[in-house]
Each structure stands twice: as structure tokens, then as C-alpha cells.
Amino acid sequence: MIKVVTILGARPQFIKAGSVSREFGAHENIQEVIIHTGQHYDANMSDIFFDEMKIPKPDYFLGIGGNSHGAMTGQMIEKIEAVLLTEQPDWVLVYGDTNSTLAGAIAASKLHIKVAHIEAGLRSFNMNMPEEVNRILTDRISSILFCPTQTAINNLQSEGVDKWQTQVSLSGDVMQDGAIFYKELAEKPIDLEINGEFVLSTIHRAENTDSTTRLTAIVESLNVIAESTPIVLPLHPRTKAKLEALPIKLSPAVKVIAPVGYLNMVWLIDNCKLVMTDSGGLQKEAFFFAKPCITLRDETEWVELIDHNFNILVGADKKAIIAAYNEHVFSSDFNVDLYGNGLASSNIINALIKYEK
CATH class of the missing domain: 3.40.50.2000 (Glycogen Phosphorylase B;)
Incomplete structure (x- = not known):
């Protein structure tokens, strides 16, 4: 049995994680435990949200949010560490570039728990963005880096990833998995009155x-x-x-x-x-x-x-x-495969299983 603790802090991360969680559910030998740090309080994230989006509800809610970057990240590290000591997972899975992402990666690495970073290798090259700092630091302490694009891999290679103690995987983008899944569930906003193109x-x-x-x-x-x-x-x-x-x-x-x-x-x-x-x-x-x-x-x-x-x-x-x-004349050929064509979640799970063998 492989035990994975997933760290999430904002509604967009839950939507991304939903695709991977559904894939986890297809494997009897994988157990997922979900921690919601509470970084971004969202009144829309009720039980109805999880039911409608077909996303597993969090097992832990830490209720951290609304503080400065330093205070928030520090409190998250402390509380996530306590959960990890209780759960004793094989992996900690983090997404993207939030303070929750970095806090989860730090807490896990201090306890010598393997970290998997989804959406690794992304760079804006703008160090004034807190997200850029979070991305870079999380990548550096992860055991496996799941990159959505070849560009992300190229970014890591330019930073010397070959000398790090990590694996790099071109997984594709889990957001495309979600887009394919949720297209069938889409609903027109009830307060929108519009006819024709917009x-x-x-x-x-x-x-x-x-x-x-x-x-x-x-x-x-x-x-x-x-x-x-x-x-x-x-x-x-x-x-x-x-x-x-x-x-x-x-x-x-x-x-x-x-x-x-x-x-x-x-x-x-x-x-x-x-x-x-x-x-x-x-x-x-x-x-x-x-x-x-x-x-x-x-x-x-x-x-x-x-x-x-x-x-x-x-x-x-x-x-x-x-x-x-x-x-501007945009390209109309959207058939090019830039993000994995909806197979990212499957690629991620298969890579984690292979890593454990």
C-alpha cells in the first residue's frame, strides 16, 4: 500500500487535484489523505462544491489564512508536520506555487518524507512574485518533479536539476484532464443574459x-x-x-x-x-x-x-x-499536443508506483 498525503490551500488546487484523486481511486494499493490548509477561505467550498465537482472532501482542515506570508507559512509548516507525524505517509503531494505548496514541501522534507511536486518547473522569471519563490524552493526539495510541459523541464535543466537528488517527469497538465472531465458538467451562469458571440x-x-x-x-x-x-x-x-x-x-x-x-x-x-x-x-x-x-x-x-x-x-x-x-491572426490548429491530452493524472500515478518498485 502506498500512502499519499495531498496538501491543498485554494479552490483552484482542489479542482486540479480532483483529477489526480479520481485516478488514485482506481488503484486499490494507493491511499490518499487530503489536507486543506485553509490558505484561501472560500465560502463556495461547501459540501455541495465537493459533491458537484466530484472531488473527495479533505480529511484535515487546518484553518490557516489571512496572515502575512511568513506567519501563514510558518503556521502551516507546524500544523502539517503534526499531521504527517500521525499519518506517516510515503509521499507528500503538492500542487503549484502557493504558500501551502511550499509549507507542505518543507514539512515533508524535514521529516524525510518524499515530496512530489505537480506543476514543477514553471517560471515567470519575476522574483517579485511570491509564487515564483514558492515554485523554485519547492522544486529544489522535491523527490520527483511532474512537469506539465517541455518548457518546464528546460527551465529545470538550466538551473542544474541533473545535479539534484530528484527525478523529472514530463507528465502533462492535470488542468487539461479536468477540462475534459468538467466540460460535460458545465452550466451557464444563471444571472447571465447574452445571445450570440461574446x-x-x-x-x-x-x-x-x-x-x-x-x-x-x-x-x-x-x-x-x-x-x-x-x-x-x-x-x-x-x-x-x-x-x-x-x-x-x-x-x-x-x-x-x-x-x-x-x-x-x-x-x-x-x-x-x-x-x-x-x-x-x-x-x-x-x-x-x-x-x-x-x-x-x-x-x-x-x-x-x-x-x-x-x-x-x-x-x-x-x-x-x-x-x-x-x-492579430491567431493559430486555429488546436490539435497540437502541448499538455498531455488528458493523460497527466494517469502518468503521475504510474510514475509514483514505478518509483516505489
């Missing part, structure tokens, strides 16, 4: 919302684009407050709706004409559903989408945003 946009990244200049340029761009195509904008309360403080207002053709659950978001991606976002994950999900993407950032971890012309970086430059929408 653009889906999201804005949440601090580099945009905390800069009046950048946010103003994005709003002006959305207003221009909305003159020809309606824009649906699910809006987080924090971003909404920032927008309300601006002198310029969103056009009525930009249809602002409340934040949506994942199944609603899948429907929006699947039915939109194009995606405009500063989200990391949504860039990939646009590709999964064969939609072009305009990314409102200065850099991206998903450079293969840029290289294959499914995505274009425009920052927060009004002229560049409008030109990308009106003039």
Missing part, C-alpha cells in the same frame, strides 16, 4: 488592479472592444472596488457579473469567442477549449502558447490590446 474577460492580478494607469488602460480597451462584441466580465469584489474608484467607467456593453464557480467558468470558456485575461490558469483553459487568448500581462509562464500563436502578450497597453483583438 468575449470572456477576467481581471484580478495585483499588477493591474493596484495600478491606476494600467487598470485605466484596460478599461478603455474593453470599452472600445465592447462596441463591436459584448464582453462578459466576472468580477471579484476587490477588483470591483478598484474599478469603482476610477474616473472612467465600464461601458454597459461590458456585462459585469458576480464571480462564478468553476462549472460556470467552463461554460463561459467553451461558449465565448475569445478570452482576455491576466489569469495564469485561464490562458491554458482557453487553449483546452480551442479559444484564442489575449493576455493582459507583461510575461507568462505558458510560453508555448505564445510560441504556437494561441496567445498574445499585450501587457496593459491600450493600443496593443485593441490591435491584438482587431488585427
Whole structure:
């Protein structure tokens, strides 16, 4: 029996982990224990969330969140360590780049428990991002690194991974596994009234919302684009407050709706004409559903989408945003395999089993 403790801290991580957990469930010789650190409190993560998303409920809830990065990470290490001493797992499985990710990896490594990092090797090369620090440190102390793309492997090789005591595996991306699974469960947002084609946009990244200049340029761009195509904008309360403080207002053709659950978001991606976002994950999900993407950032971890012309970086430059929408010719051949074609979870489980033999 292989015992795995999975560390999660935010709703997107649960959605990613759902694919792997469903694959774990198909193996009688693997036991999974799930810890929710509570890093991001989400009122939508009720029992209904887990039932609808077909995700196992956490075995432990640590209730840590809302503090500074240092305080939060330190408390997580302490509480995760206590669970690991009780559970005595063979592996600790962590996802992505949150404080929960790093805390789980540190707690496990101090107890000489093997760490598996899913979404390893991603780099924005922006060390001002806390997520970048978390990624790099987690990769360095993991026993096996599950990379979603060849680009991620190349990043690790440039950092000298061949000299580390770790294995590197090109697993593919578990988000594509989830996209395939959840497409059949997608639901239209109940408060959305729209007919015909539309653009889906999201804005949440601090580099945009905390800069009046950048946010103003994005709003002006959305207003221009909305003159020809309606824009649906699910809006987080924090971003909404920032927008309300601006002198310029969103056009009525930009249809602002409340934040949506994942199944609603899948429907929006699947039915939109194009995606405009500063989200990391949504860039990939646009590709999964064969939609072009305009990314409102200065850099991206998903450079293969840029290289294959499914995505274009425009920052927060009004002229560049409008030109990308009106003039850029995106690739229409979405058959290229960039992320594993939905087999990432299976690849991960098979690699863990092989490692134990």
C-alpha cells in the first residue's frame, strides 16, 4: 500500500487535484489523505462544491489564512508536520506555487518524507512574485518533479536539476484532464443574459488592479472592444472596488457579473469567442477549449502558447490590446499536443508506483 498525503490551500488546487484523486481511486494499493490548509477561505467550498465537482472532501482542515506570508507559512509548516507525524505517509503531494505548496514541501522534507511536486518547473522569471519563490524552493526539495510541459523541464535543466537528488517527469497538465472531465458538467451562469458571440474577460492580478494607469488602460480597451462584441466580465469584489474608484467607467456593453464557480467558468470558456485575461490558469483553459487568448500581462509562464500563436502578450497597453483583438491572426490548429491530452493524472500515478518498485 502506498500512502499519499495531498496538501491543498485554494479552490483552484482542489479542482486540479480532483483529477489526480479520481485516478488514485482506481488503484486499490494507493491511499490518499487530503489536507486543506485553509490558505484561501472560500465560502463556495461547501459540501455541495465537493459533491458537484466530484472531488473527495479533505480529511484535515487546518484553518490557516489571512496572515502575512511568513506567519501563514510558518503556521502551516507546524500544523502539517503534526499531521504527517500521525499519518506517516510515503509521499507528500503538492500542487503549484502557493504558500501551502511550499509549507507542505518543507514539512515533508524535514521529516524525510518524499515530496512530489505537480506543476514543477514553471517560471515567470519575476522574483517579485511570491509564487515564483514558492515554485523554485519547492522544486529544489522535491523527490520527483511532474512537469506539465517541455518548457518546464528546460527551465529545470538550466538551473542544474541533473545535479539534484530528484527525478523529472514530463507528465502533462492535470488542468487539461479536468477540462475534459468538467466540460460535460458545465452550466451557464444563471444571472447571465447574452445571445450570440461574446468575449470572456477576467481581471484580478495585483499588477493591474493596484495600478491606476494600467487598470485605466484596460478599461478603455474593453470599452472600445465592447462596441463591436459584448464582453462578459466576472468580477471579484476587490477588483470591483478598484474599478469603482476610477474616473472612467465600464461601458454597459461590458456585462459585469458576480464571480462564478468553476462549472460556470467552463461554460463561459467553451461558449465565448475569445478570452482576455491576466489569469495564469485561464490562458491554458482557453487553449483546452480551442479559444484564442489575449493576455493582459507583461510575461507568462505558458510560453508555448505564445510560441504556437494561441496567445498574445499585450501587457496593459491600450493600443496593443485593441490591435491584438482587431488585427492579430491567431493559430486555429488546436490539435497540437502541448499538455498531455488528458493523460497527466494517469502518468503521475504510474510514475509514483514505478518509483516505489
